[in-house]
Amino acid sequence: MISLAQARVMLDRYKGQNNDFTERVNLVTERLDKAGNWRSTKDTVVFQVHADEFRNAFITLPQQYNTILAGVYLNSRNQDASELRLCGYPFQVRDEYYSFMTDGPGFSRDGRYNWGFGFIPEIDRFTTFRNWYTAKFLRFKFATAEANGGIINVRGKLNGQDIYTGAGANMIEGENLTIAGATTLTTTKQFDEIPYSLVKPITYGPVSMYTWDGVTETLVARYDPRETVPQWRRYRVPACSDWTESEPGQCLTVCKREWMVIGNDNDPVVPGNIGALKFGLQALLKEDAQDFVRADELWNMAFKLLANEAQDDTGAGTAMPASVVDSFGMAVMDNGWGGGYNQGWGN
Numbered sequence: 001m002i003s004l005a006q007a008r009v010m011l012d013r014y015k016g017q018n019n020d021f022t023e024r025v026n027l028v029t030e031r032l033d034k035a036g037n038w039r040s041t042k043d044t045v046v047f048q049v050h051a052d053e054f055r056n057a058f059i060t061l062p063q064q065y066n067t068i069l070a071g072v073y074l075n076s077r078n079q080d081a082s083e084l085r086l087c088g089y090p091f092q093v094r095d096e097y098y099s100f101m102t103d104g105p106g107f108s109r110d111g112r113y114n115w116g117f118g119f120i121p122e123i124d125r126f127t128t129f130r131n132w133y134t135a136k137f138l139r140f141k142f143a144t145a146e147a148n149g150g151i152i153n154v155r156g157k158l159n160g161q162d163i164y165t166g167a168g169a170n171m172i173e174g175e176n177l178t179i180a181g182a183t184t185l186t187t188t189k190q191f192d193e194i195p196y197s198l199v200k201p202i203t204y205g206p207v208s209m210y211t212w213d214g215v216t217e218t219l220v221a222r223y224d225p226r227e228t229v230p231q232w233r234r235y236r237v238p239a240c241s242d243w244t245e246s247e248p249g250q251c252l253t254v255c256k257r258e259w260m261v262i263g264n265d266n267d268p269v270v271p272g273n274i275g276a277l278k279f280g281l282q283a284l285l286k287e288d289a290q291d292f293v294r295a296d297e298l299w300n301m302a303f304k305l306l307a308n309e310a311q312d313d314t315g316a317g318t319a320m321p322a323s324v325v326d327s328f329g330m331a332v333m334d335n336g337w338g339g340g341y342n343q344g345w346g347n
Contacts (some may be wrong), residue, residue: 004022007025007125007272016284032277035339040271041271045254047251061232061233067255070091071119073239095120114241114327117265126233131193133193135185135191136213142208143207146203152185152207156197160275174197198230201228209221
C-alpha cells in the first residue's frame with residue numbers, strides 16, 4: 001500500500017498538463033475500486049445485531065463499508081451465559097429480492113426457522129445503526145471542540161408528518177443545529193423514527209448521535225469527521241430474529257470497503273498497485289481526448305494487473321468452491337417444502 005504523497009512522486013508525470021494530481025488519482029481509484037475485489041479492498045468486521053419494532057434483525061454498515069461478501073453468526077454467550085462463545089454457522093449472502101421469493105423468509109420473526117436465509121440487503125440507505133419508535137429528541141456530541149458556524153441539518157418525521165422549523169420565508173425542512181463552541185447540541189423537535197436525511201459539515205473529530213427522552217441517552221449513530229451525508233447500507237439477518245438487548249448476537253463478516261475520497265498526503269491510495277494507477281491515469285487522458293477505444297484498452301490493462309495481484313494474494317494452494325444458489329424456488333417444487341432437519345439442509 002502506498003500513500004498519496006508516495007504516489008505523487010512516482011506518477012505525477014502521468015496526470016496530464018494542468019491537471020491536479022489528487023483529483024485525477026481519486027477519479028482513477030474510484031473506477032478501479034468498484035470494478036472488483038482487489039487487494040486492500042476487504043476487511044474482516046464484527047457487527048452488533050439490532051432489531052426493529054417487528055423483531056426483524058439487521059446489521060448496518062458504516063460509511064467505510066459497502067457490501068458483505070461472507071459471514072458467520074456469533075453467539076455472544078453459551079447457553080448458560082457463563083462464557084463468551086466465538087463460534088457460529090456460516091451465512092449465505094443473498095440479493096435484495098430474496099425475501100420476496102417463494103423460498104425466501106418473507107418477514108418471519110422466529111429465528112429457529114431462519115438459519116438458512118443468510119444476509120439479505122435492504123432496498124434503502126439509512127442514517128443510523130439503531131431504530132426507535134417513540135418520540136425522542138436527538139442529541140449530538142462532538143469528540144473535540146469544533147469551529148463555530150457549522151450547521152447540522154436533520155430531517156425526519158413525527159406521527160408520520162415531515163418535520164419543519166421556522167416560519168414564513170425562514171421555514172426549512174427539518175431542523176438546523178448550529179455549532180457554536182458547544183460540545184453537545186440537542187434538537188428542539190422530537191423524532192419518532194430514524195432521520196431520512198442528515199447533513200453535517202466536515203468536522204475535526206467524529207460526531208456521535210443519541211436519542212434522548214429527557215432521562216436516557218441511547219447511542220444510535222457515529223459519524224466520521226469527513227462524512228457529510230450519511231447513507232448506510234443495511235442487511236437483514238433472519239437467523240438473529242431472537243436477539244435481545246440482554247442476550248445480543250454478533251456477525252463476523254468479510255466486507256468490501258466503500259471507496260473514499262482522499263486528500264491528505266498520508267492518506268492510503270486504494271487500490272495501491274502502481275502499474276494499475278499508471279494505466280488508469282493514462283486512460284483518463286485518452287478519455288479527455290475522446291479516444292475511448294484506447295482508453296478501454298488501458299483500463300483493461302489496469303484491471304488485469306489488479307487481478308494478478310489478487311490471485312497472488314490467494315495463493316497457489318486454494319480453489320474457489322462451487323456454490324449453488326437456492327433462491328430459485330426448488331424448495332417448493334413438487335408440492336414439497338425442502339425437508340426438515342437431517343433431511344438435506346446443512347448436510
